[in-house]
Amino acid sequence: MDGAGCRRLSVVDLAMLRLERPSAPQHVAGLCVVEAGPLLDGHGDLALGAIRERLERRLVRVPELRQVLRYAPPLCGPPLWVDDPGFAIGHHVRTARVAVPGDEAALLETAERLLRDPLDRSRPLWDLWLLTGLTDGPAEPGVARVGLLFRVHHALVDGLAAVALAAAFLDADPEAPDPPVPAWRPAPPPSALDLFLDNARHRLSRAASVLADPAGSVRTLLGTVSAAAGVLSAVNVAPRTSLNASTGGQGRLLRVVRLGLDEARRVAHAHGATVNDVVLATVMGGVRDLLLGRGEPVDGLELSVVVPATIRDPGRSRDLGNAVGALYCRLPAGESDPVRRLALVAAATRAAKAAQPLSRETSTVMYGLLGGLSALGLDLEGRQRAMNFQVSDVRGPERPLYLLGAQVVDAVPVTGITGNLTLAVAALSYRGRLGLTVLADRRACPDVDVLADGMRRAWAETRASTPEAAGTRG
Known part of the structure; x- marks a missing residue:
């Protein structure tokens, strides 16, 4: 259709x-x-x-x-x-x-x-x-x-x-x-009847593909079930902290923390990590300060952090719709040493990628289940214990963009929080800078500045601990 x-x-x-x-x-x-x-x-x-x-x-x-x-x-x-x-x-x-x-x-x-x-x-x-x-x-x-x-x-x-x-x-x-004045007319x-026939053709086509290769279809099904089971095994593993709480309609608080992209790349390279690992380690440094400020113990604490990951085919970024999976990572909240924290984060993300293979089939099963239960009125998100918060990282344009000739001088992302999540962080690179936007529930996280300041401190300490980046600014 x-x-x-x-x-x-x-x-x-x-x-x-x-x-x-x-x-x-x-x-x-x-x-x-x-x-x-x-x-x-x-x-x-x-x-x-x-x-x-x-x-x-x-x-x-x-x-x-x-x-x-x-x-x-x-x-x-x-x-x-x-x-x-x-x-x-x-x-x-x-x-x-x-x-x-x-x-x-x-x-x-x-x-x-x-x-x-x-x-x-x-x-x-x-x-x-x-x-x-x-x-x-x-x-x-x-x-x-x-x-x-x-x-x-x-x-x-x-x-x-x-x-x-x-x-x-x-x-x-x-x-x-x-562009020329468009002569647009809505189709x-x-x-x-067209929709009914299209739906019938789609279902028959899927059935035919299964019958054409039943063994392959069974292998695909078993692989998808296995991968989904691996994701479901993360349910009820998030430790109980103040990061998960009921949220209301009182709005959100936004804060922005900025990193130099070249500096982040140098730090990542020096420690055998990725830029995404640097972002996660910076966030975890801020979360450590946040929890300590609330009087919560952090020694040995590992939080369950969801990191969205694309499953989009290379070169298909312009295609609309959703082609995304989720990695559940166990990240250290108690580590005070910035270099050790980054090493632990990098190890955790590598382990998550190895244990949780992403595919469109798995994503369809998991989001289909979540959406279906939500349509039935079941508020699983409000009771979930699979994650403590979410961190996303998207690569943006490296060259400047213009709005009708006006240069875009800065760009940061804004994501959302749902269910019992009181905190989320979204990162976007643009023109050599990484903008990390912190989104926090206004009622449950009024101390969001402790988190943002802790992230800035963690980034400064990580850079200072990396000879390749200590002499740069970012």
Whole structure:
């Protein structure tokens, strides 16, 4: 059924819809700061009409952003994305003002407020906010800046696809010409009969593939069951700490910690680790300070940390939808020595990768189970003991991007927290920097600054302990 104007949701995509709650939206977002000059009119105000018109032209690169969710009738298969005949760019590109004093803290607070509510499912599931009222950047006084908050539903993209989607929406050249005015007309949605026949063909095709190679199908099934069982063995292994608690609708707290990407690479290389290991070790240093500050014991404590990992084929990052698995890692919270901590983290991630092979089949089984139980009203996420928190890391563009000629000078990711998770960290690289965004429940984690400051201290100590990086800045 996938074709012009429509596309089926996968099992994992559908799970992202089913897991959404009013107090726990399932969207991913990026928060950027861009130079304001090219976006202003002759009076120094945002040229909103021209911005909308020019951005709408760029939708020819990302036609999925004109599509809306539609549920199929009974026996007609899973939901699908179809062209929205009522699409209007004004519903998706809007403005808000950052509160005084217009610094990074105020920008993060404004972004958090805008991200609290789920996206409107009667429209394409994305929006883009232009945030005015920012003060000049400390590195470039006198240069006006605008915040840019791009949000899209997790049913449409995973982290890697979200970066590719945003990059396609922007330009690699500040002088890039606008695409021609598109003559877009929404494709008519498929009829109920078309959907029924498509669903029947799909099921018959799957049955035929099983009958054509029953032995291979059995091996695939057994491998998937074995891998899923390995993941399920992680259930109820997360130690009880204050990191897991009931969360309410009081919002989140956002903090950003920045690392130099080249420095992170040098540190990782010097210790036989990866950049992702460096990110995890930095987070664990902050978590150690957080738990100690709460009077909780950390000696010998290993936390269960989920690290999303892509199972997307190389070169297919532009494909939308979800192609992601999850690694459950046992990471040290009590180690005070930064070098030893990084070594333990690197060993733990290697062990997790060896013991938990990722595949689309396993991901489909696990997310299908979770989404199905959620659809039945079972709040497993609110009672789970498989993980203490989540850390994601996505590679972003190394070269600068431009919004209608305005350079994107900074970009950080914003993820979500659900169930009884009070904490999550998302990392994104852009132009030689790693931005680590800490997202914490406002009620359960009011001491989030202890965590953020601890992460900065842990990174500084790790760099100082690495001769190859001690003389650099980052």
